Amino acid sequence: MRSIQLLSFSLVLIIAACQPANTNTVPERVPGQLKVGFDVDDTILFSRDNFLKAPHMSDDPDHLDYGWVNLHDSLYSVIIEPVADIIGFLRSKGHAVYFITARPGINGQALARHLSRELGFTVAMNQNLFFAPKRKDPKTGYKFTTKHERISQLGLHIFYGDADNDMVAASLAGVRGVRIVRDPRSVVAYSKNYFGDTRATPSEAAPYSEEQYQQFLAKGVGPYGETIYPIYTTPKEPVD
Ligand SMILES: [Mg+2]
Numbered sequence: 001m002r003s004i005q006l007l008s009f010s011l012v013l014i015i016a017a018c019q020p021a022n023t024n025t026v027p028e029r030v031p032g033q034l035k036v037g038f039d040v041d042d043t044i045l046f047s048r049d050n051f052l053k054a055p056h057m058s059d060d061p062d063h064l065d066y067g068w069v070n071l072h073d074s075l076y077s078v079i080i081e082p083v084a085d086i087i088g089f090l091r092s093k094g095h096a097v098y099f100i101t102a103r104p105g106i107n108g109q110a111l112a113r114h115l116s117r118e119l120g121f122t123v124a125m126n127q128n129l130f131f132a133p134k135r136k137d138p139k140t141g142y143k144f145t146t147k148h149e150r151i152s153q154l155g156l157h158i159f160y161g162d163a164d165n166d167m168v169a170a171s172l173a174g175v176r177g178v179r180i181v182r183d184p185r186s187v188v189a190y191s192k193n194y195f196g197d198t199r200a201t202p203s204e205a206a207p208y209s210e211e212q213y214q215q216f217l218a219k220g221v222g223p224y225g226e227t228i229y230p231i232y233t234t235p236k237e238p239v240d
Contacts, residue, residue, distance in 0.1 A: 029155065030094075030096075032094075033094055033095055033096060034090065034095040034096070034157045034158065035095070035096045035098065035154060035155055035156045035157055036090055036095055036096070036097055036098070036156065036157065036158045036159075036160070037097075037098045037099070037100050037151055037154070037156040037158065037159040037160065037175075038083065038087065038097065038098070038099050038100070038159075038160045038161070039099075039100065039101060039102075039147075039159075039160065039161035039162060039163070039166050039180075040099055040100075040101035040103065040111070040115075041101065041103070041162075042080075042162040042163070042180070042182045042183065042186050042190075043080070043083060043160055043161050043162050043166075043180045044079065044080060044083050044084065044087070044099065044115070044119075045073060045077045045078070045079065045080065045115075046077060046078050046079075046080050046183055046185075046186070047069075047073060047076070047077035048183070048185055048186045048189050048190070049076040049077070050069055050072050050073055050075075050076035050077045051064065051069065051189075051190075052189065053072070053076060054066075054068050054069045054072070055068055066103050066104045066106055066107075067104075067106035067107045068107075069103065070103065070105075070106060070107040070108055070110050070111045071107045071110045073110070073111055073114040074110070074113075074114050074117075077114070079118045079119070080180075080183070082229075083160070083180060083229075084118075084119060086160070086229075087119065091121065096128075097128065098128050098129075098130065098154055098156065099115065099123065099128060099129045099130070100130045100132055100147050100150050100151065100159075101129075101130070101131055101132065102131075102132055102133055102134055102145065102146075102147065102165070103131055103133065104131060104133045105125065105131030105133075108125045108129070108131055109125055111129065112124055112125050112129050115129065130150045130154075132145070132146045132147045132149065132150050133146065134146065134165075145165040145166075145168055145169045145172075147159075147165070147166065147169035147173075148168075148169040148170070148171075148172035148173040149173075151169060151170065151173035151175060152173045152174075156173070156175050157175055157176065158175060158176045158177075158178060159173070159175055159176070159177055159178070160177075160178045160179075160180055160229065161177070161178075161179070161180060162179065162180045162181070162182045162186075162194070163193050163194065164193050164194065164195070164196075164224070165193065166179075167179060167222065167224040167226045168224070170226070171224060176226075176227070177224065177226040177227075178226060178227045178228075178229050179222045179226045179227065179228045179229065180229050181217060181228060181229065181230065182194060187199070195208045195212075195213050195216065195222070195223060196208050196223075198210045198212075198213045208223070216228065217230070
């Protein structure tokens, strides 16, 4: 009987050892530790100028050379200090911080290096920096966020971002979304997808005016029911 038990135990060990290693492992939960995610553009980086200078790959205004963008943050993007302060605070309490961006990952190591240098801790691709480009629905042609997949996979508790898509991604993943108030200079350049589009002629797709947008900010709750992080200071202009 004992030899059968020993044989069974050995078989279990052998089978376990033969299982393929999981290459997409999620770090173990640490009791009391929050896992907090941040979007990159207009959340931790004021990168408007980087995007305005980036070459286009086609006539499509969204078809930018993201390999170029990822290489040029060190020249044209600056850290948004109040968000860096939140990150520093969270890390000082032992919480884990992740970055998830919708940029494609070409030359993503350069963005990781820039964030590491500016924030003072190691940011590494596919460890605490993830690229989650939007996907296009083949039937409707609409692009949609994929950030929620990474948010779920990492088991985040909170996700900070500036765009409607960030709030949608947080909601789809079932975590708390917190809206970072976008710098006014970015609202001028990229008002689309921000509370609908506060600079467009009012329509069903863009129902909120600048005045109503300010009312949302004053109340601290956005149109998706998200908390609004009240940043009223603006980052410095990037050095040209
Ligand atoms: Mg953003």
